[in-house]
Amino acid sequence: MKNVIEFLSDLRYNNNRNWFEANKNRYKQVQEEFNYFTAQLIRGIENFDPLVCGLTVKDCTYRIYRDVRFSKNKDPYKTHMGAYICPKGKKSGYAGYYFHVEPEQDGFIGGNLISTGIYMPDPKILKSIREDISYNGEKYENALKKATDFKLEESNKLKRIPLGYSEDEKYAEYLKLKDFHVVKYFTNQYLLSKDLSETIVNDFAKTYELSRLLNMAVQYAYEEM
Numbered sequence: 001m002k003n004v005i006e007f008l009s010d011l012r013y014n015n016n017r018n019w020f021e022a023n024k025n026r027y028k029q030v031q032e033e034f035n036y037f038t039a040q041l042i043r044g045i046e047n048f049d050p051l052v053c054g055l056t057v058k059d060c061t062y063r064i065y066r067d068v069r070f071s072k073n074k075d076p077y078k079t080h081m082g083a084y085i086c087p088k089g090k091k092s093g094y095a096g097y098y099f100h101v102e103p104e105q106d107g108f109i110g111g112n113l114i115s116t117g118i119y120m121p122d123p124k125i126l127k128s129i130r131e132d133i134s135y136n137g138e139k140y141e142n143a144l145k146k147a148t149d150f151k152l153e154e155s156n157k158l159k160r161i162p163l164g165y166s167e168d169e170k171y172a173e174y175l176k177l178k179d180f181h182v183v184k185y186f187t188n189q190y191l192l193s194k195d196l197s198e199t200i201v202n203d204f205a206k207t208y209e210l211s212r213l214l215n216m217a218v219q220y221a222y223e224e225m
Contacts, residue, residue, distance in 0.1 A: 001037070001101065001191040004030050008079055009103045015075040027064070030081075035061060037197060038083040038099070044201030045097055048208050051087040051215065052096070059089035087215060093122055093222075095181075095214035097204045103188055112191060114200055116147070116207035117181025118214050128221035129214060130162065130175050136213070137171030143209040150182035150207060180214060182207060 007030045011020070020027065035057045042060065046053050060083045068074050079102065086096020095118040102111055121129065133140055144152060158176040161167050165175050174180075184203060193199065 001033075001196065004034055004081060004101055005103045005188055005191060008081065008101065011077060012079045012103075015077055015079065017076055020077060031064075034081050034083075034101075038085075040197040041083060041097075041099060041201060041204075042085055044197060045085055045204055047201075048205050049097075049211065051094075052085055055085060055089060057083075060085045062090070093125060094118075094218050095211045097207070097211065098181075099200065101191065111185050112188065113183055113185045114203060115153070115181050115183045116150070116204060116211050117153075117179070118218070119179045119181055121179070121218075122221070124225060125218050125221045126178065128224070129180060129217040130165070132213070132217040132220075133171055133174050134165065134169060137169075137174060139213055140174060140210070141171070143207075143213055144182065146209055147182050147207045149203065150184045153179065153181050153183045182210065 007023075007026060010023075014020075038057045038061055042052065042055050042057070062078075062082055062084075064078050064081070066073075066076055066078055068076065080100060082098060082100045084090040084096055084098045086092060087094040090096075096116070098113075098115040098119075100111075100113045100115070102113075104111060118125070118129070154177065156178045158178065161169065161172050161175055165172070169175060190196075
């Protein structure tokens with residue numbers, strides 16, 4: 001990951017088309033390295049989550065080019081690289097496993113992380129997840145306990161319990177969530193570790209039960225649509 005870190009770090013200070021075009025070959029090399037690493041993650045996750053079997057790197061990775069049409073930030077390129085490994089690919093709406101490289105640098109907001117769960121789900125999917133938590137909250141709590149070293153992301157959360165539920169619900173705090181995913185942050189140095197892919201796959205394995213529960217709720221929502 002050394003080349004990936006260095007390229008993204010340089011791109012932060014040179015986020016313009018002239019610099020990018022001059023460093024296009026360097027980007028292609030970095031992209032190839034990241035894609036190879038993503039393929040390793042897919043193969044590793046397949047060992048414990050059969051729902052991701054058959055995915056390709058293209059199914060899980062993103063373009064570096066930003067869509068600036070409706071954004072005040074007109075920087076043309078993303079300063080991170082990510083891979084989202086989930087059933088049927090990144091646009092499917094299913095819960096999955098996300099790997100994100102965004103080098104730490106002074107003066108910039110960012111951070112490297114891995115995350116498992118679902119982000120900004122369709123309203124019908126969110127409704128299905130909440131219903132499942134209301135009935136099976138203990139299973140979700142146990143799944144979260146298994147995800148050691150991960151933290152439940154609660155920044156996008158309602159202040160009040162959603163309509164249709166009581167404040168007395170045992171798992172009311174989970175029902176307030178608009179996203180449902182756990183996160184683990186790590187340093188640039190961590191990305192340089194020798195057994196990085198194996199380490200991350202082992203971490204993701206701790207979150208499998210959470211992904212499984214969420215995807216059962218997602219599947220139910222799709223069947224009802």
